[in-house]
Amino acid sequence: MHSVLTRGNAILAYTLSVLAALTFCCFVSTVFIDYRTKATMNTVKVVVKNVPDYSASREKNDLGFLTFDFKHLTHLFNWNVKQLFLYLTAEYSTPTNKLNQVVLWDKIILRGENAILDFKNMNTKYYFWDDGNGLKGNPNVTLTLSWNIIPNAGLLPSIFALGQHAFRFPTEYTTSRV
Amino acid sequence: MFQSLFDDVKRMNKRQFLYQVLSFGMIVSSALMIWKGLMVVTGSESPIVVVLSGSMEPAFHRGDLLFLTNYKEEPVRVGEIVVFKVEGRDIPIVHRVLKLHEKGNGTVKFLTKGDNNSVDDRGLYAPGQLWLTKKDVVGRARGFLPYVGMVTIYMNEYPKFKYAVLACLGLYVLVHRE
Numbered sequence: 001m002h003s004v005l006t007r008g009n010a011i012l013a014y015t016l017s018v019l020a021a022l023t024f025c026c027f028v029s030t031v032f033i034d035y036r037t038k039a040t041m042n043t044v045k046v047v048v049k050n051v052p053d054y055s056a057s058r059e060k061n062d063l064g065f066l067t068f069d070f071k072h073l074t075h076l077f078n079w080n081v082k083q084l085f086l087y088l089t090a091e092y093s094t095p096t097n098k099l100n101q102v103v104l105w106d107k108i109i110l111r112g113e114n115a116i117l118d119f120k121n122m123n124t125k126y127y128f129w130d131d132g133n134g135l136k137g138n139p140n141v142t143l144t145l146s147w148n149i150i151p152n153a154g155l156l157p158s159i160f161a162l163g164q165h166a167f168r169f170p171t172e173y174t175t176s177r178v
Numbered sequence: 179m180f181q182s183l184f185d186d187v188k189r190m191n192k193r194q195f196l197y198q199v200l201s202f203g204m205i206v207s208s209a210l211m212i213w214k215g216l217m218v219v220t221g222s223e224s225p226i227v228v229v230l231s232g233s234m235e236p237a238f239h240r241g242d243l244l245f246l247t248n249y250k251e252e253p254v255r256v257g258e259i260v261v262f263k264v265e266g267r268d269i270p271i272v273h274r275v276l277k278l279h280e281k282g283n284g285t286v287k288f289l290t291k292g293d294n295n296s297v298d299d300r301g302l303y304a305p306g307q308l309w310l311t312k313k314d315v316v317g318r319a320r321g322f323l324p325y326v327g328m329v330t331i332y333m334n335e336y337p338k339f340k341y342a343v344l345a346c347l348g349l350y351v352l353v354h355r356e
Contacts, residue, residue, distance in 0.1 A: 083236060083237055097280060097281055101255065146257055151322060154321065156319055158257055158258060
């Protein structure tokens with residue numbers, strides 16, 4: 001009854017159940033927190049070109065260039081947040097596609113890192129290709145900052161910031177080197 | 179210790195032995211029922227996946243467990259973590275949606291990229307495929323549990339370990355009188 005095997009078995013079972021209970025508590029303690037805060041954004045330079053897209057179908061698609069600034073304070077960390085994944089989305093509508101969403105920039109912030117963000121005149125990290133030619137003169141392109149919370153254990157919510165910025169693309173293509 | 183186990187087996191008559199086999203069958207079939215039930219509830223063909231590569235670090239490491247859902251009423255949006263399978267290959271890939279273009283009739287095409295990769299996933303798709311569609315998606319990651327999936331990875335990489343574990347479990351259930 002008290003052999004090494006039964007003792008080892010009991011210890012292992014107890015360890016596993018305690019770990020499972022702790023993980024569950026970790027998840028349950030942060031499941032109802034509201035992670036929304038404000039962010040302010042602004043675009044500085046906005047141009048659009050029409051060039052062949054060699055990474056896709058080699059047809060000529062619209063390529064938007066823009067620089068932006070935004071300011072954001074991140075006080076969303078708690079014991080169940082391992083990492084925040086911030087991403088800036090441009091959302092717009094064209095005649096060919098009813099809904100287009102393009103991520104222009106993203107950043108990973110780990111727990112413990114400095115979380116105050118104040119960028120001015122930043123270039124986008126990814127190319128702003130459109131699927132077609134719908135960017136020229138597009139009257140309403142909305143920039144939204146969102147973040148994805150990666151917990152230590154639990155749900156993976158994606159939350160939008162309370163603050164958006166809409167801008168329009170110029171009605172002419174630029175031929176300048178940008 | 180093995181001698182006492184064998185004595186137990188010899189003392190069991192045919193009826194008790196059949197009873198043991200039946201309880202073993204019950205365990206196996208209830209596990210299968212839970213799995214299939216999860217598949218129905220989440221709408222995904224594989225509601226729990228193990229992260230196999232390090233392409234989403236530092237968010238997900240190899241061996242983490244992800245819970246997926248695949249509801250039709252919740253369309254895929256940019257920034258979400260999706261698990262997809264490329265046609266012709268069986269390994270599920272866990273990456274984040276970077277670009278999305280949706281038409282009015284509901285057809286959607288999107289591009290993904292792993293957080294730890296520097297380029298998007300076009301190199302991973304089937305030759306000639308530039309975008310992912312809804313039917314490639316196995317599900318969207320909704321919940322996360324660290325380290326638990328390492329057991330599956332060990333069992334896949336060291337098949338002898340898997341057979342040894344299964345044999346021990348089978349022997350234990352058949353011989354133990356409960």
